[in-house]
Amino acid sequence: MIRFEKVSKIYGQGEARTAALDDASFEVESGSFVVVLGPSGAGKSTLLNLLGGMDDATAGAILVGSLDICTLNEKQLTRFRAESVGFIFQFYNLIPTLTVLENVELMRMVKRSCLPAAEVLDQVGLGGHLGKFPSQLSGGEQQRVSIARAIAKRPELLLCDEPTGALDSDTGVHILKLLQDIARTHKTTVVIVTHNAAIAEAADVVIRVRDGHIESTTREPAPCDITEVRW
Amino acid sequence: MILLRKMGRDLLGHKAQFLSLFLISLLAVGFYTGITAEYRGMELSGRDFFEETNLATLWVFGEDFTEDELEAVAALEDVEQVERLLLYETQARLPDAPALTVRYREGDEINRLLVWEGAAFVPDDERIWLDLRFAEARGLTVGDSLSFTVAGTSVDAQIAGLVYSPELVYPELGDSLSPDYGAHGHVFTGIGNLPQPDAAALAEAAATLSATTATQGDATQAAGTEGAALGSRGFQPPFNQLVVYAPAAIEHQYSLEEDVEGVLGSRAATILVQENHPTASTLWAECEQHAIFANAFPVLFMFIAVLVMLSTMSRLVSKQATLIGTMKALGVQRGAIAAHYVGYGFLIMLAGGLLGAALGPPFVPELFKPSITRFFTLPYWQTYREPFFFILPFVIALAGALVSWLSSRRILAQAPAEAMRPRAPREARHSPLEALPFWKRLSPSLQLTERDMRRNKLRSVMSVVSSMGVSALLLVAFLSWSIMDEMVSWQYSTINNFASRATLAEDGDAGELRRLTERYEALPLMEQAIEIRLPASPASKVTGTLQAFESTGPEGGEAAGNGSEAGEAENEALLRVTDPERRIRSLEDDQVLMSYGVARNLGLGVGERFEWHRYGEGGWHEATVDAINRNPLVWGLTMTPDTLEGFGIDFEPTALLSARMIAADEAGVQSVVSAEEISAGMDLMLEAMVMMASVMIAVAVLISIFTLYNLSTLTFSEMERELATLKVVGFKRRQIVMLLFAQNLILSVLGFIPGIPLGWKIADLMFNAQGGTLDMATLLIPSDVLLTLAVVWGLCAVVALLFIRKVARLDMVGSLKAPE
Numbered sequence A: 001m002i003r004f005e006k007v008s009k010i011y012g013q014g015e016a017r018t019a020a021l022d023d024a025s026f027e028v029e030s031g032s033f034v035v036v037l038g039p040s041g042a043g044k045s046t047l048l049n050l051l052g053g054m055d056d057a058t059a060g061a062i063l064v065g066s067l068d069i070c071t072l073n074e075k076q077l078t079r080f081r082a083e084s085v086g087f088i089f090q091f092y093n094l095i096p097t098l099t100v101l102e103n104v105e106l107m108r109m110v111k112r113s114c115l116p117a118a119e120v121l122d123q124v125g126l127g128g129h130l131g132k133f134p135s136q137l138s139g140g141e142q143q144r145v146s147i148a149r150a151i152a153k154r155p156e157l158l159l160c161d162e163p164t165g166a167l168d169s170d171t172g173v174h175i176l177k178l179l180q181d182i183a184r185t186h187k188t189t190v191v192i193v194t195h196n197a198a199i200a201e202a203a204d205v206v207i208r209v210r211d212g213h214i215e216s217t218t219r220e221p222a223p224c225d226i227t228e229v230r231w
Numbered sequence B: 001m002i003l004l005r006k007m008g009r010d011l012l013g014h015k016a017q018f019l020s021l022f023l024i025s026l027l028a029v030g031f032y033t034g035i036t037a038e039y040r041g042m043e044l045s046g047r048d049f050f051e052e053t054n055l056a057t058l059w060v061f062g063e064d065f066t067e068d069e070l071e072a073v074a075a076l077e078d079v080e081q082v083e084r085l086l087l088y089e090t091q092a093r094l095p096d097a098p099a100l101t102v103r104y105r106e107g108d109e110i111n112r113l114l115v116w117e118g119a120a121f122v123p124d125d126e127r128i129w130l131d132l133r134f135a136e137a138r139g140l141t142v143g144d145s146l147s148f149t150v151a152g153t154s155v156d157a158q159i160a161g162l163v164y165s166p167e168l169v170y171p172e173l174g175d176s177l178s179p180d181y182g183a184h185g186h187v188f189t190g191i192g193n194l195p196q197p198d199a200a201a202l203a204e205a206a207a208t209l210s211a212t213t214a215t216q217g218d219a220t221q222a223a224g225t226e227g228a229a230l231g232s233r234g235f236q237p238p239f240n241q242l243v244v245y246a247p248a249a250i251e252h253q254y255s256l257e258e259d260v261e262g263v264l265g266s267r268a269a270t271i272l273v274q275e276n277h278p279t280a281s282t283l284w285a286e287c288e289q290h291a292i293f294a295n296a297f298p299v300l301f302m303f304i305a306v307l308v309m310l311s312t313m314s315r316l317v318s319k320q321a322t323l324i325g326t327m328k329a330l331g332v333q334r335g336a337i338a339a340h341y342v343g344y345g346f347l348i349m350l351a352g353g354l355l356g357a358a359l360g361p362p363f364v365p366e367l368f369k370p371s372i373t374r375f376f377t378l379p380y381w382q383t384y385r386e387p388f389f390f391i392l393p394f395v396i397a398l399a400g401a402l403v404s405w406l407s408s409r410r411i412l413a414q415a416p417a418e419a420m421r422p423r424a425p426r427e428a429r430h431s432p433l434e435a436l437p438f439w440k441r442l443s444p445s446l447q448l449t450e451r452d453m454r455r456n457k458l459r460s461v462m463s464v465v466s467s468m469g470v471s472a473l474l475l476v477a478f479l480s481w482s483i484m485d486e487m488v489s490w491q492y493s494t495i496n497n498f499a500s501r502a503t504l505a506e507d508g509d510a511g512e513l514r515r516l517t518e519r520y521e522a523l524p525l526m527e528q529a530i531e532i533r534l535p536a537s538p539a540s541k542v543t544g545t546l547q548a549f550e551s552t553g554p555e556g557g558e559a560a561g562n563g564s565e566a567g568e569a570e571n572e573a574l575l576r577v578t579d580p581e582r583r584i585r586s587l588e589d590d591q592v593l594m595s596y597g598v599a600r601n602l603g604l605g606v607g608e609r610f611e612w613h614r615y616g617e618g619g620w621h622e623a624t625v626d627a628i629n630r631n632p633l634v635w636g637l638t639m640t641p642d643t644l645e646g647f648g649i650d651f652e653p654t655a656l657l658s659a660r661m662i663a664a665d666e667a668g669v670q671s672v673v674s675a676e677e678i679s680a681g682m683d684l685m686l687e688a689m690v691m692m693a694s695v696m697i698a699v700a701v702l703i704s705i706f707t708l709y710n711l712s713t714l715t716f717s718e719m720e721r722e723l724a725t726l727k728v729v730g731f732k733r734r735q736i737v738m739l740l741f742a743q744n745l746i747l748s749v750l751g752f753i754p755g756i757p758l759g760w761k762i763a764d765l766m767f768n769a770q771g772g773t774l775d776m777a778t779l780l781i782p783s784d785v786l787l788t789l790a791v792v793w794g795l796c797a798v799v800a801l802l803f804i805r806k807v808a809r810l811d812m813v814g815s816l817k818a819p820e
């Protein structure tokens, strides 16, 4: 279970003061496939960053399971990110000087109980590219590496900020499919931030954000498969 | 204008890098110009002084030099002037009876005296002139009188002036190895003041004077005048020295020496050429040693500075590729953009260099002054400046600008559209290392480090070069320290094993000697100045000291030095002999031991033949090198009294060594020094070197920190996004710092490896530049190598610590945004 309780994030002071998130509250169940929707500047990334322990909330509580991550100190937050969170970035953020395999293996340095890198890469369909460097892969392939890197840790929480933002729609669908499968098979809570409202049809939970406020939280009892979504 | 403002903003944005670039440039130029100013100033002062006072080209020692002989020498080609003088050694009637060398002179054209206070030197004045440092040490001044005895006649003369003499630039160090200016005075006066009534007594007294060794200091030498021929016309002073002034022959002193030998034959007992006279040779050797410092390291630093410049600039330019493209698209001339970037490098390095050139020459010499002036007496210390000091910063800055230009050229040459496109991440490649079986098992962070190093070859090369320089510098500094230490302990606990050393009075008799020897269970030692050469090869001549003493009593001969059996007897020996590996060895009868330095100088090995004689002795003794010994202070030959007598020379002890403190007021004893005083003197002597070592360590540490910091900043900013990503995915701060640190560690070691032989080579050059006064064994001491590595790594750690905060402030959220 993930719960935001009256979470606020204020940037700047005085005139420059911006409330990126204002009194945001919502709750989703573990293992859900969550889509966060909203226009640009609404506060989606802010929400995700707070959830991932990359940024401190100005007020409120963020519960992941029974843990309130707003009360954690720097060291505990690092551990939280290392143990419980997987990140997938819009621009992949792979280490360019490490091979595909090494990029995934690197996670052993933060969590001992990682899945074998080659196995995970095989799962995401990259078994044949282990020795390549990121610059030798297509964008979609790079994003798969990034997914492999995130799921190798078997995180409770998989956070994706516009994972398909830099990809064409076909490739994007494949990536999203992969993420949905992960949520279903691994019982991992997957949170995807996107501009693309169409994806909402495939989500268990859709959170709409506008101007820092949670506009609505809708649950879809029978979400369709990503591949059936009409674009 | 806009560009200028942008430049200012860029400088601020990279202030750490530019500051370290500025400081490296400052240090490199400051160090070079400072030490150059120091030694060139000293060289200049010496040269001016010698020129102004007509320092002799040759000193000829002998007896009863006549007017005809003087004229014969004066007639030689290149010889401008010749003077005769009589050196007489006595003691001043002052507390502790300091030694006094009186020079009775005919004129003041050669080795002229520079008056500090009082009247100018006039040979027919009946007053005397006194060397300034003795006068100062003894509190004597113009108008005071000084009493001493010459050939039985008591002299009580008034001091007319206090002077600097070009022959006294370097003092006679005496037994304690430290200059004791109050213990030995020099009097200059006209030959007419020589007491005349009892010429026979004078002749006898002069004959008993012992030769002062030329290698240990003052080259004064008084030779006997047995049966001085007194002309029927009256008293003829028994002149025992000829000084020859032949500035035109300064480049071929030895051929002039041969010419003089040709004229005087065996009448010239010993000839000393200027370049061997300690007053000149020690000064030049000191300068040479400093020159090695001044030239070896700054070149390296400047190279490092240029490399730092290069990597900083290429980083800056590539970071601003988009901006540059935009400017080009807006129509800014390529020349203007290039000038802008070249401007960065040029101004920063120029500013640092000029400041270095302004600060180095006035301040660095002051660091050396105290220890230098303790040993060298010059009437003035010239400051040395040359236009090059201020040209050098331009040279370095131009080099910096050139490399900045080269690094920005590639980007500037691109079409605007191309430059504006986001920079593709540089391609990574597999390295041959990956074929190694253990590669896969390496930690990913090491793999990352290895690839990153290869990806940034320039930066890596730079780190390696700077680490090489720093390692070499540190090693030289540590080696200087420990070799000095080793030398002191080698000399004062291995070789010397006595508590006191008494110099015997010149006029002591055999009875007194026997009494003293028994009373103090002392070891009689004879030391005398000698010359050594290859058989019948005058050009190979080197000067040295003969040491003769009985090795370890009756059973000493058998107690060979190989290890523990050397036993008690060896341990009790007051004076021991060490082999080239500095292990104690025996000294047996019928053995002639040659010191390592002399053997190396002459290219002699065991079993080879050579010739030697005492200073002032006409013929040469033939001998064979039976073994090589090594001693940091004594160059020459070592043998037992029996062996010495085998050469037909009487064993006449000049000193006594004892395990107890010999009383200074014993009859027959001239002076006594304790072992502590001797080793303290040695420490003083090495002070300039300690100073140099400390300066080197300070410079090395600073340079190392600046370059490492700079490099780490570059690495950090290049990898910022990756590091932030690692932080997001849960890497601990420590792990991220370690990534940076590992790279520095590895690159440092890669530089350290060639740095060690380099440092060792420089150290060797430096110690040998001691000019033959010391035989410092340049050992590669493992603990110093390890210490160097430890410091090099320690500095990496210090810099890593500086980055902890930066890692803590890494912007995780920013890393998720689009790459720049």
Ligand SMILES: Nc1ncnc2c1ncn2[C@@H]1O[C@H](COP(=O)(O)OP(=O)(O)OP(=O)(O)O)[C@@H](O)[C@H]1O
Residues within 6 Å of the ligand: A011, A012, A018, A019, A020, A038, A039, A040, A041, A042, A043, A044, A045, A046, A047
């Ligand atoms: N570091 C910051 N300093 C000041 N304001 C910020 C900062 N980061 C975000 N904001 C502001 O917070 C608001 C929300 O930003 P956020 O990045 O969460 O939007 P977003 O919904 O992710 O938009 P997009 O879809 O464009 O990525 C924006 O108005 C933004 O200007």
Ligand SMILES: [Mg+2]
Residues within 6 Å of the ligand: A044, A045, A046, A161
């Ligand atoms: Mg966003």
